Amino acid sequence: xxxxxxxxxxxGPTRGRPRSEAVERAxxxxxxxxxxxxxxxxxxxxxxxxxxxxxxxxxxxRRWSGKEELFLDVLRAxxxxxxxxxxxxxxxxxxxxxxxxxxRGLAGRNSAMLHSxxxxxxxxxxxxxxxxxxxxxxxxxxxxxxxxxxxxxGELRDDVDLELVNDVFVGPMLVRSVLRPDAExxxxxxxxxxxxxxxxxxxxxxxxxxxxxxxxxxA
Amino acid sequence: xxxxxxxxxxxGPTRGRPRSEAVERAxxxxxxxxxxxxxxxxxxxxxxxxxxxxxxxxxxxRRWSGKEELFLDVLRAxxxxxxxxxxxxxxxxxxxxxxxxxxRGLAGRNSAMLHSxxxxxxxxxxxxxxxxxxxxxxxxxxxxxxxxxxxxxGELRDDVDLELVNDVFVGPMLVRSVLRPDAExxxxxxxxxxxxxxxxxxxxxxxxxxxxxxxxxxA
Amino acid sequence: xxxxxxxxxxxGPTRGRPRSEAVERAxxxxxxxxxxxxxxxxxxxxxxxxxxxxxxxxxxxRRWSGKEELFLDVLRAxxxxxxxxxxxxxxxxxxxxxxxxxxRGLAGRNSAMLHSxxxxxxxxxxxxxxxxxxxxxxxxxxxxxxxxxxxxxGELRDDVDLELVNDVFVGPMLVRSVLRPDAExxxxxxxxxxxxxxxxxxxxxxxxxxxxxxxxxxA
Amino acid sequence: xxxxxxxxxxxGPTRGRPRSEAVERAxxxxxxxxxxxxxxxxxxxxxxxxxxxxxxxxxxxRRWSGKEELFLDVLRAxxxxxxxxxxxxxxxxxxxxxxxxxxRGLAGRNSAMLHSxxxxxxxxxxxxxxxxxxxxxxxxxxxxxxxxxxxxxGELRDDVDLELVNDVFVGPMLVRSVLRPDAExxxxxxxxxxxxxxxxxxxxxxxxxxxxxxxxxxA
DNA sequence: GCCTAACCGAGACGGTACGTCACGTCTTTTA
DNA sequence: TAAAAGACGTGACGTACCGTCTCGGTTAGGC
Numbered sequence: 050x051x052x053x054x055x056x057x058x059x060x061g062p063t064r065g066r067p068r069s070e071a072v073e074r075a076x077x078x079x080x081x082x083x084x085x086x087x088x089x090x091x092x093x094x095x096x097x098x099x100x101x102x103x104x105x106x107x108x109x110x111r112r113w114s115g116k117e118e119l120f121l122d123v124l125r126a127x128x129x130x131x132x133x134x135x136x137x138x139x140x141x142x143x144x145x146x147x148x149x150x151x152x153r154g155l156a157g158r159n160s161a162m163l164h165s166x167x168x169x170x171x172x173x174x175x176x177x178x179x180x181x182x183x184x185x186x187x188x189x190x191x192x193x194x195x196x197x198x199x200x201x202x203g204e205l206r207d208d209v210d211l212e213l214v215n216d217v218f219v220g221p222m223l224v225r226s227v228l229r230p231d232a233e234x235x236x237x238x239x240x241x242x243x244x245x246x247x248x249x250x251x252x253x254x255x256x257x258x259x260x261x262x263x264x265x266x267x268a
Numbered sequence: 269x270x271x272x273x274x275x276x277x278x279x280g281p282t283r284g285r286p287r288s289e290a291v292e293r294a295x296x297x298x299x300x301x302x303x304x305x306x307x308x309x310x311x312x313x314x315x316x317x318x319x320x321x322x323x324x325x326x327x328x329x330r331r332w333s334g335k336e337e338l339f340l341d342v343l344r345a346x347x348x349x350x351x352x353x354x355x356x357x358x359x360x361x362x363x364x365x366x367x368x369x370x371x372r373g374l375a376g377r378n379s380a381m382l383h384s385x386x387x388x389x390x391x392x393x394x395x396x397x398x399x400x401x402x403x404x405x406x407x408x409x410x411x412x413x414x415x416x417x418x419x420x421x422g423e424l425r426d427d428v429d430l431e432l433v434n435d436v437f438v439g440p441m442l443v444r445s446v447l448r449p450d451a452e453x454x455x456x457x458x459x460x461x462x463x464x465x466x467x468x469x470x471x472x473x474x475x476x477x478x479x480x481x482x483x484x485x486x487a
Numbered sequence: 488x489x490x491x492x493x494x495x496x497x498x499g500p501t502r503g504r505p506r507s508e509a510v511e512r513a514x515x516x517x518x519x520x521x522x523x524x525x526x527x528x529x530x531x532x533x534x535x536x537x538x539x540x541x542x543x544x545x546x547x548x549r550r551w552s553g554k555e556e557l558f559l560d561v562l563r564a565x566x567x568x569x570x571x572x573x574x575x576x577x578x579x580x581x582x583x584x585x586x587x588x589x590x591r592g593l594a595g596r597n598s599a600m601l602h603s604x605x606x607x608x609x610x611x612x613x614x615x616x617x618x619x620x621x622x623x624x625x626x627x628x629x630x631x632x633x634x635x636x637x638x639x640x641g642e643l644r645d646d647v648d649l650e651l652v653n654d655v656f657v658g659p660m661l662v663r664s665v666l667r668p669d670a671e672x673x674x675x676x677x678x679x680x681x682x683x684x685x686x687x688x689x690x691x692x693x694x695x696x697x698x699x700x701x702x703x704x705x706a
Numbered sequence: 707x708x709x710x711x712x713x714x715x716x717x718g719p720t721r722g723r724p725r726s727e728a729v730e731r732a733x734x735x736x737x738x739x740x741x742x743x744x745x746x747x748x749x750x751x752x753x754x755x756x757x758x759x760x761x762x763x764x765x766x767x768r769r770w771s772g773k774e775e776l777f778l779d780v781l782r783a784x785x786x787x788x789x790x791x792x793x794x795x796x797x798x799x800x801x802x803x804x805x806x807x808x809x810r811g812l813a814g815r816n817s818a819m820l821h822s823x824x825x826x827x828x829x830x831x832x833x834x835x836x837x838x839x840x841x842x843x844x845x846x847x848x849x850x851x852x853x854x855x856x857x858x859x860g861e862l863r864d865d866v867d868l869e870l871v872n873d874v875f876v877g878p879m880l881v882r883s884v885l886r887p888d889a890e891x892x893x894x895x896x897x898x899x900x901x902x903x904x905x906x907x908x909x910x911x912x913x914x915x916x917x918x919x920x921x922x923x924x925a
Numbered sequence: 926g927c928c929t930a931a932c933c934g935a936g937a938c939g940g941t942a943c944g945t946c947a948c949g950t951c952t953t954t955t956a
Numbered sequence: 957t958a959a960a961a962g963a964c965g966t967g968a969c970g971t972a973c974c975g976t977c978t979c980g981g982t983t984a985g986g987c
Contacts, residue, residue, distance in 0.1 A: 065935035067979065068936095094968055096967085104939070105938065106970080111937075111938095169387070171387035171388075174380070217436070217461065220439025221439035224442045225439075228404055230396075242436065245433070245436065246468070250425060250466050313948085318960095323960075325948095327958080329949065330959095503954085504951070504962055505952080532943085533942075543964065545945080545964085549963075606829065610746070610826060612818070623885055651878070655903065658879070658880065658881040661884070665884055666842055667838065669831070683870070684903065687904065687907070688862060688906070720985075723983045723984050725931090761933085763934095763935090764975090767975065772975085927987085928985105932984090935979085937979095939974105939976095940973100940975095944969105948966080949965100950964080952962090954960090954961090955959080955960085
């Protein structure tokens with residue numbers, strides 16, 4: 050789970066006193082508590098984190114190379130679990146997927162701050178890449194799998210690039226939380242996006258029948 | 269151009285030495301040069317900016333309340349001009365709009381850093397809101413205007429929320445540059461997104477003919 | 488008076504805000520107050536000195552390269568003024584010289600600590616050399632001058648190395664305060680040393696008459 | 707040899723693995739090697755000493771309460787053996803005593819550093835007292851014994867304070883090595899000091915004949 | 926020949942100080 | 957009065973040691 054143990058891997062098995070796992074937890078939870086308490090990101094110094102967690106500064110630097118790397122683990126710990134897909138149809142799975150994305154942006158008081166943390170992490174391309182690979186990509190894979198199943202049972206056209214289609218579904222939801230982090234997103238947003246996209250925006254699209262019948266067209 | 273002149277409006281017309289406009293430009297261009305030279309954002313201190321621009325620190329603080337506010341002006345200066353819309357059809361206008369969005373993300377070596385600057389600015393909600401209102405919103409208004417014209421001439425269905433539709437078009441492009449700032453986006457991405465959305469993703473959509481014919485369906 | 492301004496001597500006249508002399512004084516007096524208050528030397532961190540003097544750490548490092556160099560100025564400030572020599576005879580001058588040496592070792596509560604400071608400074612040969620050159624050597628020169636006058640008026644033999652003779656007078660007094668810093672030295676120690684040395688230790692030395700007549704032999 | 711075993715004297719005779727004497731030696735010799743290698747005193751951390759000696763930190767703290775106490779044993783180990791007195795006369799014995807003092811100050815490259823170690827120890831009065839009692843006092847006793855024998859056989863006046871006379875002999879030699887640790891002391895310094903003092907500095911002293919004849923006056 | 930207590934090296938731990946750097950403010954002189 | 961320069965108090969940075977505390981593994985008795 051930890052990003053990089055920073056232990057010089059030179060010695061044999063475990064020599065010396067082993068690292069305390071409790072410390073790891075205390076630090077990450079300390080950061081979360083500070084964020085929940087409304088401490089602005091600019092006041093989240095390593096020094097203060099250490100003080101809050103009741104931990105020496107060196108103990109933090111022994112595990113993480115800096116604030117960014119620590120934040121990476123904080124975000125990973127805060128990431129909500131993978132949503133449970135109903136599996137009844139591609140359309141329903143997509144709605145659940147987008148809905149979980151919407152909820153992530155408004156989970157309690159700290160969500161705005163978590164958003165800032167994510168933004169802050171971009172200062173270091175390496176760290177951001179690590180976040181992208183371990184958090185964003187898996188979620189993306191899940192979406193593409195859902196789309197693939199949709200193609201298989203005829204809910205989705207065959208002649209489309211699934212990567213792009215995934216962005217088309219996810220983009221509208223994500224871009225709202227990125228551009229206006231504190232805006233409240235309407236509850237039926239996921240449904241509206243999915244249905245609108247499935248039925249097309251041009252006037253030649255399937256008639257309004259498709260808008261209410263949520264299930265697969267032929268079933 | 270400056271966001272907040274910070275001049276206490278107490279004195280008469282202009283007493284003493286007037287502020288040099290050259291200073292303003294020198295500072296903003298200094299920041300840009302540093303970014304272009306690959307200086308990481310974390311090393312962009314006010315102290316260094318002042319040194320680079322050959323300017324006193326106090327002179328910077330006289331104009332901007334801090335680094336974030338300065339960055340705001342830097343981003344505004346770096347923002348590409350509003351794209352020239354062809355006006356031949358909603359579809360073509362949308363392609364140009366999205367294409368300008370794509371290009372913004374790969375403008376030279378500094379684009380990745382400008383992206384970081386944008387991310388950094390989110391640490392301060394006030395500053396981000398200012399950026400949002402002066403840069404994001406106008407561009408958004410432009411898109412919605414295009415969509416409205418599309419509805420008027422039958423290119424877009426009548427029963428849709430234009431705000432949401434705008435996000436649906438813009439989202440896929442934006443989310444890619446947000447999640448993977450250094451990825452190269454294919455040149456025909458704008459076209460593909462627009463056409464895919466106009467024609468719908470469900471199997472009942474217009475046949476493949478619509479996919480190649482890029483022009484408006486009825487023209 | 489200051490040991491090394493540490494200012495890079497590159498710019499022309501005085502540019503920018505000049506250094507505050509009050510700060511210099513506050514720091515040195517802060518150290519002295521801490522020593523007087525019985526703070527052990529090992530707790531005399533730069534951090535604490537700065538806090539005591541109400542001064543930033545950087546302000547200290549701007550003037551002194553480290554604790555040792557600062558202590559150098561503290562010792563120079565604490566050094567008692569050059570004693571007033573009576574000039575009545577070499578013997579009397581020597582007694583005054585040695586007496587001032589004795590008194591330096593017991594000036595208030597802080598003398599023991601000043602002694603520690605001196606000891607500490609030896610960790611850095613460069614700093615000690617500076618102390619030696621600016622404090623020890625002048626005092627030494629004074630002693631040798633007294634001896635030279637003694638040779639001139641017949642109080643001291645002609646065939647002796649004045650440097651060595653000076654050490655012979657100063658040594659016994661100094662060695663006591665070095666080896667046993669907290670011992671109280673008897674009040675008449677200076678007199679006893681001078682007279683004993685002038686009259687010789689061998690049994691063939693001048694009879695006890697020389698011991699009471701303190702003045703020059705021919706008076 | 708060890709100053710304070712620091713073993714809590716609660717258990718019976720010797721239970722468990724006994725302490726390795728080799729470790730004790732390794733640590734002390736490690737310190738000496740570091741000093742010989744020119745490592746400045748300020749870089750002589752317990753951590754580095756342990757690393758050099760290939761020993762755990764706790765092993766050092768098991769034996770010594772801290773760096774100062776360890777240095778005490780280092781100095782004791784470095785102390786040259788008590789000089790062999792010829793016994794032919796007080797004058798000769800004193801010369802040998804002072805000569806051994808002179809030699810101590812120039813024993814290889816490390817003598818300057820040993821001097822620093824001694825100085826450093828003064829930071830802790832307790833440690834310095836221990837050094838004084840176990841190293842300085844015995845040597846002092848030896849000097850006073852020599853003087854007493856000199857009084858007995860007529861080489862030294864009867865009416866003098868032996869403690870003070872001892873300081874008078876030792877002081878000039880010691881003060882030179884204290885004030886200028888790196889100065890080279892001339893080879894005949896011991897002889898010159900002793901003879902000068904025995905014959906007195908006043909012009910009424912024995913004529914120059916006594917200056918060359920080094921032996922006791924009456925033999 | 927075990928048992929077991931104390932040793933050993935290694936290194937993590939909570940602290941504290943180091944010396945540097947940047948913050949935003951404040952004096953200076955110069956224009 | 958604004959400008960460049962740079963000192964100022966503050967406080968975080970990342971590192972190094974402090975002295976203590978586990979770890980796994982040794983090394984001697986005493987049984």
